[in-house]
Amino acid sequence: MKAEYDAILFDAGGVFLIPDPAVLAPTLAYYGAGSDHSLYVRAHYGAMAAKSRAGGGESDWDDYNRAYVAFAGVPDHEVDAAAFVLQRTRHAHLWRAPLVGSVEALRVLNERNVPIGVVSNASGQIAEILQRSAICQVGDGALASVRCIIDSDVVGVAKPDPKIFEHALPFFEGIDRSRIAYVGDSVTMDVEGSTAAGLIPVLVDPFNDAADLVDCRRISSLLDLL
Ligand SMILES: [Mg+2]
Incomplete structure (x- = not known):
């Protein structure tokens, strides 16, 4: 498949x-x-x-x-x-309390060699917190491995501006952006921003709060991606 x-x-x-x-x-x-x-x-x-x-x-x-x-x-x-x-x-x-299932999902994606990365509206702190909260790090290490962690404060552009995704895409060279999913929890920032960037939006919506707001794929947990 x-x-x-x-x-x-x-x-x-x-x-x-x-x-x-x-x-x-x-x-x-x-x-x-x-x-x-x-x-x-x-x-x-x-x-x-x-x-x-x-x-x-x-x-x-x-x-x-x-x-x-x-x-x-x-x-x-x-x-x-x-x-x-x-x-x-x-x-x-x-913003530091881990959600159940997220680490497990990243581990499985690593095992399957699915290229993954992070794009966050943040304040210059997100890579450090993802490490301290035991979620992931860039490259090899004790945690799940991601190709990049893009922090809006560091790159100077924030979602929903689709330009923030241009900072991540070079880490995924050779992969067409129309085949790259962006998984977020905000309709206005994540779904709209990633759609404008030509990616496939996926909304984390575990309580069906946004059923009337979007027509993209909605998941209840990152484990649904596996
Ligand atoms: Mg969010």
Whole structure:
């Protein structure tokens, strides 16, 4: 059977890592949020869909924050206060809690010799965090191996601008971009950006939040790619 994709590029936030519930759950509990960390996985995806539905770009997280705290269990009358604190607590370096299945999926892709890489809207920190959170590193090492980790802050262009993908494609020379998947969790940044770049968009949407927003392939976990 011919593989569906000749190579796969991945977003990092919401694909390998989410904002760390070990920090956010105690912070939001003050406003009535629940403490079960699975609630915070749910909250991330529900909030991403709310952000995409509102058309929010990389700098606009208001809809995300409000939906996130509501999914985490904050009651309506405390949503504004909790979202205010979330905006000031969640920062780039807290996107560090690994999602179940992501490491396993990368390992299997390595075993199958599928070329893989990372393209992330980040703050100059993402390669370091992917290493410390035991997800992957560029080239050979103890973790899953990727060809490149493109950080928007380092290259100076961010999704949804399709030009960010031009920084990754040289690592996949000889592979037609129309055969390269880009796996992300944002409709507005990932699906739209990768489509504009001529790649195949795949949306991580484990709770079916975005069924009405896109007509591309949606997966519930990276394990679905195998
Ligand atoms: Mg993301």
